Amino acid sequence: MKKIFLLLLIVSSLFTAVFAQKQVKYSDYFTDNSMRIDYYLTTGHDTIISAIAQIKKEPYWAGTRTYLLDPFHYGYYRIIVTDSATGKVIYTNGYNSLSEEWLREQRSKYVFKTFYEAVNIPYPKKTVRFKLLYRDKHNHFHLVIDTCINPHYYKIVQEQPPHFKTVNLLINGDPSHKVDLVFIPEGYGFGQMQQFINDAKRLVNALFSYKPFSEHKKDFNIRLILVPSPQSGTDIPSQHIWKVTMFDSHFSTFGAERYLTLNNYKTLKDIAAQVPYDQIVVLVNTKHYGGGGFYNFYNIQAAENPRATKIFVHEFGHSFASLADEYVDPSMQNYYDTTVEPFEPNITTLVNFGKKWKDMVADTVPIPTPATAKYKNVVGAFEGAGYASKGIYRPQQHCLMRSLAYPYCKVCQRAITRMIEYYTK
Secondary structure (H helix, E strand, C coil): CHHHHHHHHHHHHHHHHHHCCCCCCHHHHEEEEEEEEEEEEEEECCEEEEEEEEEEEECCCCCCCCCCECCCCCCCEEEEEEECCCCCEEEEEEECCHHHHHHCCHHHHCCCEEEEEEEEEEEECCCEEEEEEEECCCCCEEEEEEEEECCCCCCCECCCCCCCCEEEEECCCCHHHCEEEEEEEECCCCCCHHHHHHHHHHHHHHHCCCCCHHHCHHHEEEEEECCCCCCCCCEEHHHCECCCCCCCEECCECCECCECEECCHHHHHHHHCCCCCCEEEEEECCCCCCEEEECCCEEEEECCCCCHHHHHHHHHHHHHHCCCCCCECHHHCCCCCCCCCCCCCCCECCCCHHHCCHHHCCCCCCCCCCCCHHHCCCCCCEEEECEEEEEEEECCCCCCCCCCCCCCCHHHHHHHHHHHHHHHC
């Protein structure tokens, strides 16, 4: 009994430490709906140019109603919503997307690209001020959008979402206290919906075979929307393969062969709005190797590849818990500024290690930690992560975020558990 009590005390302390800030009462400011704000971001030349495309009222707010002020501060983009009358901050969150990744490409110094993006916030009862900020690689924030929104304005779009057949794969309770995933097919034809359902089941089973998801299956709702595409497959430009699909997905994003993304984000959001969701997972009907995951944006997966299950769980680490890649990639050595602490919970430059996982490191483990047999299974700070061979450190020698051959390390498991608690408490 003493051991059980001690474990409960540790879990309670962990939860309190992350979520301790004073929060906002949901019913004081928001309705049961969500407000979707769509905009164009044109990025390049170290510049972001924005333009609001539309504001839309959608049926469901599936997110947390307890922790409206995001405790994590993850993401290259930061959303801040304030009550216009008082100036009080009533909602914050963050996300990643392709538009900010483009700014890290060398070609962006000479070429602008335009991206369609959208975020959902709880639907406000009164006029709010919406701000979107961009965090550069040096951890400096820049204002991108600053606008007031009257929720009763007659031009706010109130179209009903497109109607497609849905399947409830796993339902455990009220969306406001669960992690709600929606799986959407891409490149599955009219006669391939059962194949999509089977693929979704296979990937979901894989997700719940990894800790800590295996211990939190009861905290998830999973729904499928059966959306057929005109043609089967996806664009593979390197093989001169082009397909007409619902979301215009394609490999070779930014020239990286395995990087699978999509162009038609507006339609994806329109269709996802049919059900309550926190995270969107797009399954692509292809055997080609690849995928992509963007924190609080979307996860996209080549469903028919032999390594699809492992890729999916890796990419879900990005999109759900803002986990960073822990492997080394010579072509991306300078992705992070090693003079500042990255926001991702599973990598560090040791600039502010105390805010990362220092509390999980035993006193006998040196920092940095040698990658030797002596420290094979311990938490430390091992050099080589975030694409860089020097100056960035990972928690353990092996982890799914470094190699598909391993499970999540202990630090990644803690970060995922905290995110599950954020949605469910």
